[in-house]
Amino acid sequence: MITLTINGQTHNVEADESTPLLWVLRDKLAMTGTKFGCGIAQCGACTVHINGAAARACVTPVGMVADAKITTIEGLSTDGSHPVQQAWIAHEVPQCGYCQPGMMMAAAALLTQKPNPTDADIDAAITNICRCGTYPRVRAAIHSVAKT
Amino acid sequence: MNFALNRRLFLTASTAVGGGFVLGFSLPASEAEAAAATPEVNAWIVIQPDDTIIVRVAHSEMGQGAFTSLPMMVAEELNADWAKVKPEFIDPTEHVQRGRIWGSTATVGSRGVRTSHEYLRKAGASAREMLVAAAAQQWKVPVSELKAEKSIVTHTPSGRTLSYGKLASAASRMTPPKDVALKAPSEWTIIGTPLKRVEIPAKVMGHAVFAIDVRLPEMLYAAVEHSPAFGGKLKSFDEAAVSKLPGVRAVVPLFGNAVAVVADSYFEASQALAALPIEWDRGPNGKINHANIRAFVNEGLTATDAVMGANEGNVDEVMPGAAKVIEAEYHAPFLSHVPMEPQNGTARVTADLVEIWAPTQNIEATLNLAAKAAGVDIAKVKVHPVMAGGGFGRRGGQLEYVTEAVMLSKQLGKPVQVIWSREEDIRQDYYRPISSAKFKAAFDAAGKPIAWDTRIAGQSILSTANPEALKKGPDLGFLVCFTDNPYDVANRRVDFGMRNTHVPVGYWRSVNHSQNGFFRECFVDEMAQAAGVDPYEFRRKLLAKSPKQLAVLEAVAKAAGWGRSLPAGVHQGIAQVDGYGSFVATVVEASVRPDGHPKVHRVVTAIDCGNVVNPDTVKAQTEGAVAWALSAAFYGEITIKNGGVEQGNYHDYPMVKMAEMPMVETVLVPSGDFWGGVGEPGAPPVTPALLNAMYKATGRRIRSLPIVKDSAPRSAD
Numbered sequence: 044m045i046t047l048t049i050n051g052q053t054h055n056v057e058a059d060e061s062t063p064l065l066w067v068l069r070d071k072l073a074m075t076g077t078k079f080g081c082g083i084a085q086c087g088a089c090t091v092h093i094n095g096a097a098a099r100a101c102v103t104p105v106g107m108v109a110d111a112k113i114t115t116i117e118g119l120s121t122d123g124s125h126p127v128q129q130a131w132i133a134h135e136v137p138q139c140g141y142c143q144p145g146m147m148m149a150a151a152a153l154l155t156q157k158p159n160p161t162d163a164d165i166d167a168a169i170t171n172i173c174r175c176g177t178y179p180r181v182r183a184a185i186h187s188v189a190k191t
Numbered sequence: 192m193n194f195a196l197n198r199r200l201f202l203t204a205s206t207a208v209g210g211g212f213v214l215g216f217s218l219p220a221s222e223a224e225a226a227a228a229t230p231e232v233n234a235w236i237v238i239q240p241d242d243t244i245i246v247r248v249a250h251s252e253m254g255q256g257a258f259t260s261l262p263m264m265v266a267e268e269l270n271a272d273w274a275k276v277k278p279e280f281i282d283p284t285e286h287v288q289r290g291r292i293w294g295s296t297a298t299v300g301s302r303g304v305r306t307s308h309e310y311l312r313k314a315g316a317s318a319r320e321m322l323v324a325a326a327a328q329q330w331k332v333p334v335s336e337l338k339a340e341k342s343i344v345t346h347t348p349s350g351r352t353l354s355y356g357k358l359a360s361a362a363s364r365m366t367p368p369k370d371v372a373l374k375a376p377s378e379w380t381i382i383g384t385p386l387k388r389v390e391i392p393a394k395v396m397g398h399a400v401f402a403i404d405v406r407l408p409e410m411l412y413a414a415v416e417h418s419p420a421f422g423g424k425l426k427s428f429d430e431a432a433v434s435k436l437p438g439v440r441a442v443v444p445l446f447g448n449a450v451a452v453v454a455d456s457y458f459e460a461s462q463a464l465a466a467l468p469i470e471w472d473r474g475p476n477g478k479i480n481h482a483n484i485r486a487f488v489n490e491g492l493t494a495t496d497a498v499m500g501a502n503e504g505n506v507d508e509v510m511p512g513a514a515k516v517i518e519a520e521y522h523a524p525f526l527s528h529v530p531m532e533p534q535n536g537t538a539r540v541t542a543d544l545v546e547i548w549a550p551t552q553n554i555e556a557t558l559n560l561a562a563k564a565a566g567v568d569i570a571k572v573k574v575h576p577v578m579a580g581g582g583f584g585r586r587g588g589q590l591e592y593v594t595e596a597v598m599l600s601k602q603l604g605k606p607v608q609v610i611w612s613r614e615e616d617i618r619q620d621y622y623r624p625i626s627s628a629k630f631k632a633a634f635d636a637a638g639k640p641i642a643w644d645t646r647i648a649g650q651s652i653l654s655t656a657n658p659e660a661l662k663k664g665p666d667l668g669f670l671v672c673f674t675d676n677p678y679d680v681a682n683r684r685v686d687f688g689m690r691n692t693h694v695p696v697g698y699w700r701s702v703n704h705s706q707n708g709f710f711r712e713c714f715v716d717e718m719a720q721a722a723g724v725d726p727y728e729f730r731r732k733l734l735a736k737s738p739k740q741l742a743v744l745e746a747v748a749k750a751a752g753w754g755r756s757l758p759a760g761v762h763q764g765i766a767q768v769d770g771y772g773s774f775v776a777t778v779v780e781a782s783v784r785p786d787g788h789p790k791v792h793r794v795v796t797a798i799d800c801g802n803v804v805n806p807d808t809v810k811a812q813t814e815g816a817v818a819w820a821l822s823a824a825f826y827g828e829i830t831i832k833n834g835g836v837e838q839g840n841y842h843d844y845p846m847v848k849m850a851e852m853p854m855v856e857t858v859l860v861p862s863g864d865f866w867g868g869v870g871e872p873g874a875p876p877v878t879p880a881l882l883n884a885m886y887k888a889t890g891r892r893i894r895s896l897p898i899v900k901d902s903a904p905r906s907a908d
Contacts, residue, residue: 059437066458070412075404076397078580079457080531081613085841088531116397123396131395135387135807138254138815140394141401141531141580166850172841174531174581175254176818178852180811 045109049074050118060106065089067105068115076116076144080172087171090145090152091115097152097168116144119151126191127151130184138175146171150185159189230363232321234292235265235314238359242342244269244276249286249293250303251552252390253530253579253586254815255870256808257303259388263804264308267381268315268373271355272342278389280576283558284569291555298552299587299698301771301868304804308866309373316371318362325361326353376802376863385807390578402548402577405537407606411440413599414460415609417449417619420473420834421693424448429468436463441603445595453599457610476693476834484625484692484831485522491648491688492520492629498689500647500670504682509642513633517721519714521630522895523649523706525829526623526699527836527844532580533616536596539606540565545572549593550579552586560590564597583819584698588656589621614839621697622829624650626669628710630717632680638722640733642682645673647707652698654691665689672707672768672875677737678715678730694831700819701874704770708875709882709896712766716883717892726883727753727765739799739862740767743776746860747797751778761792764883768875773800773867775813777876780853781884789885789898791821791853796873798857801865809869813857816873822847824878828897 047054047067056071068074068091080088082101089100092114119125123132127147130136137143146169153160153168160168165182173181229239237245246265252258262278265271281293294307319339326344327334330351338345342355355362376383393399418424428450430442438459443451450469454460491497510516536549538561547561554574562569579586592609599607611619626649633642651666660666665687667674673685699705719729727748734741744767747753753763760782767776780793794817803809826845830837838844857873882893893901 062458066456069404070456070458073406075400075406078401078531079403079533079610081841082461083613083840083842086531119397123392128395132387132391135391135811137391137394138256138811139531139579139581140254140390140399143394144397147395169849172531172846172848173818174529174583174846176815176847176852177811178818178847178849179814179855181849182852 045105047105047109047113048111049113050115056105058105061104063101064091064103064105064108064113065100068100074115074117078141078144080142085172086142087149088142088145090148090171092148092152095152095155097149116148119147125151126188127154127184130188134180134184134187136177136180136184138177142171142173146173146181150181154185154188160185230360232318232359232362233314233367234289235311236269236318238355240356240359242272242275242354242356244271244342244355245279246276247281247293248278249281249296251298251554251579251582253298253550253552253582255303255812256388256805257298258390259386260304260804260808261307261311263381263386264304264311265315267379268312269319270339270341273381273386275342280554283554283574284572286555287558287569296553296555297587298582299584301870301872305772305866305868312373313371316373317367320368320371321362321365322355322358324365325358329353329361382802382804383806386805388808399578401532401580402537402550403532403535403580403608403610405548405577405608407537407539410537410606410608411453411455411603412457412460413451413453413595413607413609414457414464415445415449415451415595415611415615416464416469417615418471418474419618420471420477421695422476423474423834424472425450426470426472428470433463433467436466439463442467443599443602445598451595451599451609453603453607457608461612473834479693479834480832481830484694487692488625488648488650488690489627491690492627492646494648494688496688497646497686498665500667500685500687501674502684504642506642506644506682506684509682510631510633510644513641514636515634515721516631517717518629518631519717519892519894521628521710521713523626523709524827524896525625525694526823526827527617527620527829527838528583528585528699529613529617529844529846530581530583530585533613534592534611535609536590536592537606537608538596538600540597540600543571545597546575547572547593547597548575548577549590549596550577550582550586551590552579552582552584553588556588557590557593560593561597564594565601583700584702585620587698589697613841617838617840617844618836621655621695623699623705624652624696625692626650626706630714632714632718632721634722638724640680640718640722643680645685646688647673647685648688648690649706650691650694650696651689652696652702655695655697669703670707671703671770672711676711677740677769678733679736680733693834701770701816701871704768704871704875705823708766708768709878712768712876712879713882713892713894716764716879716886730765730767739774740769742862743767743774743797743799743860746858747776747778747795750797750856750858751780751795753778760888762884762887764880764885764887766876766879766883769872770875771868771870771872772865773798773869773872775872775876777880779877779880779884781881781888783885783888787901789825789881791851791881793854793856794877795856796858796876797860798869798873799860799862800867800869801861802863803859803861806859809859810857812869813873814855816871817855817877818847818852820874820877821851821881824881824896824898825851826897826899828900
């Protein structure tokens, strides 16, 4: 039994400590906003926050985050009011939308660290893959949050 | 900021938060009952007493905007209040039972708008007339005294009004008009406006339900591995080695060429699959390597069995007397789709019903495959519509994951979710075909091109998608961009040395335009250079009789500032390719790093898709096409070893990410007299425009993709 703190709530899950957090979220807790894209930390579709920092849940053993504060897309806000979500809507960022939870989690972590990121900061921090090619709108949306 | 959740999406979303059983965009019970009680005004339109207008959508939504753009066309002619329009996917079983009343469900070929604009607008216009007729009957006034606006019918002389919701039931009993007049574009108030895509809030909340997100009681998960060589067979596997591993429920051979491990969670299934000893018979293609394939395809460039695609004038007569002749060979690799949502399917097979959830570009194909796999009539199949996490041509018809999910659920008696790993996705794809081009162009003493000879060699998509069609004749679709070549050269010929390999091929966003656009537009640059003319001016001259192509070319040159002063090392390249019923031209501004890799600074695209339904969607699709093209141009290559694909994930099949993404500008120049597609046509000109810019930077032509594999010495000037 592992006890996890996710989006401010405590969850007890039966899982081997080596199980990636991604699969505990998706398969044990039915929190499916965090996506599977590659399984090898390449695409970032599974990005969550571990103690506020962006992390790739597909390679994060759940045993390592038992004492951490975990935030998923479902916890970014309960009503879509997070500035990143609002900016994503205003800029019509998503196309297929599958990568966007991870993209938004990466953006939210960046903006917490650097409230006014430069293009170079965005290039360095947003290493998620979007196959639809929404990158220009992701960049514009991040800059728009910085301005507010 | 305006943030309003679509009510129905929100209901769906709320259920998801509680970990409930969310079934895509299906109606909550109360609304479903209301809908059942409310008759259709026609097959596309159901108007509920509360004025909610349900507009049916027959195409898939995979980010291209069909769920918004198609209802916009209905709503335009219906004179609906857009705020009250609720798009809803059709039920494919009902679709087939009603004689395919909603038209084609195939969401391919950038066809959503361009094939349905007429029947969707007519459905809206017809329903509007029926609503008006119902009001006329109720008020006993002539139709000519009525107007319908924003979901309300008004009797102009008296000022009386009735909402569509109040009229819908009576309207549904009216005889549909035989013929309806459609509005002139100048009368449009919905078409042509940048309306917000309706499903975006759910996607931003993380609540949009993709098939991979479906959670059912007692659901099991399956990981599957297919023969690593195409045409190989499953020889044996050692079930005992994994059957005691945590969570494992079953190990199931599939089709003789695959094996699935079913477990309580996907992670357990995939761990056990990785540990499962499997022996493969790599089959008749097991010794084929990439060099064999490349040599086989290239042999098609000189083969005598080529079939003629187009032959104008007399190339052979003109060539020998030409003042100047240039020749070049180009090569394009196999490419994989890799949509972000891996291939997956969830099935719940019971004695009475087969339920299926799967990403698809053709919901009727999903239905048929599920029925076939279960061995039941389609009447016993329920396809739950879901958003697709990308498609790009991968999910048009080859939906093995549907078959696998149904077979496993049937066998295990429980709901099963099959997920292909990214490795399976990349190794079991239907690839953009490998191909080559050999060009020869001749010029007169004044530098005018007088003859242009093209040989294309490569693998026809029909060799996989429809081999029967090839028996009836050659696949001349493989010669697109050449058989319809708009450049005015008096003597032109193109023929095709078809070389079909054992590798399965398919429709990859922008299909044959993707390689042929690259071949043609790079060679046109070579022709311009040989003629000693600026590549933009050279194209302008040869497009004088092709006004649509010329217009986008001139528009992009103007928008980009063709020939403008740029920082040292940054150069412009230009290209234009029409396709999918639209016309596109692109300018790329790029520099070349000392290691030979490009840095793309800016991409400007001009697109004429005729009529624009949703300008923001057209822009989004065109922006996306730039990333699509650049990933392939920079890195994209699928290679074959021992009969199977060598690459397996994003580390060895990389994508362009944020840091490599240029500034993108899209200029819409709609000429208004036709309806073109927008999902694909943005991509083809990007690669040649980039390579043409790189040529200016280095003085060396790259004629073989991807750029990263281009091994000849380079220099940055």
